Amino acid sequence: MKTAFVTGASAGFGKAICRALVANGYRVIGGARRSEKLAELEQELGEHFIPLTVDVTDEQSLNAACESIRDLSLPIDVLVNNAGLALGVDRAQDADARNWERMIATNVTGLSMVTHKLLPAMVEANSGLIINMGSCAGTYPYAGGNIYGATKAFVRQFSLNLRADLAGTRVRVSNIEPGLCSGTEFSLVRLAGDQDAVNALYQDVEAIRPEDLANIVVWIAEQPEHMNINTIEVMPVAQTFAALSVTRNL
Numbered sequence: 263m264k265t266a267f268v269t270g271a272s273a274g275f276g277k278a279i280c281r282a283l284v285a286n287g288y289r290v291i292g293g294a295r296r297s298e299k300l301a302e303l304e305q306e307l308g309e310h311f312i313p314l315t316v317d318v319t320d321e322q323s324l325n326a327a328c329e330s331i332r333d334l335s336l337p338i339d340v341l342v343n344n345a346g347l348a349l350g351v352d353r354a355q356d357a358d359a360r361n362w363e364r365m366i367a368t369n370v371t372g373l374s375m376v377t378h379k380l381l382p383a384m385v386e387a388n389s390g391l392i393i394n395m396g397s398c399a400g401t402y403p404y405a406g407g408n409i410y411g412a413t414k415a416f417v418r419q420f421s422l423n424l425r426a427d428l429a430g431t432r433v434r435v436s437n438i439e440p441g442l443c444s445g446t447e448f449s450l451v452r453l454a455g456d457q458d459a460v461n462a463l464y465q466d467v468e469a470i471r472p473e474d475l476a477n478i479v480v481w482i483a484e485q486p487e488h489m490n491i492n493t494i495e496v497m498p499v500a501q502t503f504a505a506l507s508v509t510r511n512l
């Protein structure tokens with residue numbers, strides 16, 4: 263039985279990814295800060311789900327979590343670096359610097375450090391797959407996307423650079439770049455709990471669902487071992503590109 267470690271397992275994509283991987287015969291270690299949410303998922307998924315409380319931005323917490331993984335003596339076949347967040351939609355000139363710090367700490371430093379801890383064992387075993395959760399925001403700029411989009415651009419380039427370093431090994435790295443998704447806590451977190459604003463965002467729009475994303479993760483994980491899926495970009499049909507902005511009489 264293969265073992266996957268999914269970060270951000272307490273909600274949204276992560277929870278759906280854990281469900282889908284368990285349904286497809288994987289043992290899943292699910293990491294997040296909210297233990298009670300992980301306990302609920304354990305109740306639902308049973309013995310093939312192992313909850314692991316971890317804050318990826320906290321060095322001590324991450325060290326302890328990695329020690330717990332080592333103690334389980336379960337080599338990680340698939341790492342899904344999914345934990346992440348956006349905070350705020352203010353323009354850069356109005357943004358709260360603490361939001362920027364938290365996004366960088368989670369989406370950049372946290373993702374990097376989880377990878378740094380688990381990658382050597384994959385290289386030693388000469389197998390393994392890392393699936394990073396990027397975003398369309400890492401490619402397409404939009405007003406208010408400032409640091410969030412930049413952290414996801416980091417995820418894209420880090421994923422490609424990892425593959426460059428992994429030349430000559432069988433370790434694979436993929437980056438998924440979703441567009442607008444509903445059914446997760448992402449927008450509620452981003453909009454600081456403003457449920458009306460969240461409802462307005464998703465009103466009359468058929469967005470991507472967490473289960474859609476989970477299917478993509480399972481599909482990547484099930485590809486033959488001689489293939490590396492570099493990047494998958496996915497948007498709802500209801501979402502497409504906006505024209506570049508022009509200000510008249512500036």
Ligand SMILES: NC(=O)c1ccc[n+]([C@@H]2O[C@H](COP(=O)([O-])OP(=O)(O)OC[C@H]3O[C@@H](n4cnc5c(N)ncnc54)[C@H](OP(=O)(O)O)[C@@H]3O)[C@@H](O)[C@H]2O)c1
Pocket residue numbers: 269270271272273274275276293294295296297299316317318319344345346347348368372395396397398439440441442443444446447448449451
């Ligand atoms: N939803 C979208 O529209 C969308 C689009 C493109 C990309 N994405 C990306 O997809 C990923 C998942 O997003 P989602 O929509 O599923 O959001 P979500 O429902 O808010 O889930 C985020 C998950 O990350 C975990 N997390 C946050 N900070 C953490 C930390 N410091 N340590 C450990 N876990 C942490 C949360 O758990 P705890 O709070 O329990 O720690 C939660 O399980 C993110 O990387 C996001 O940027 C989302």
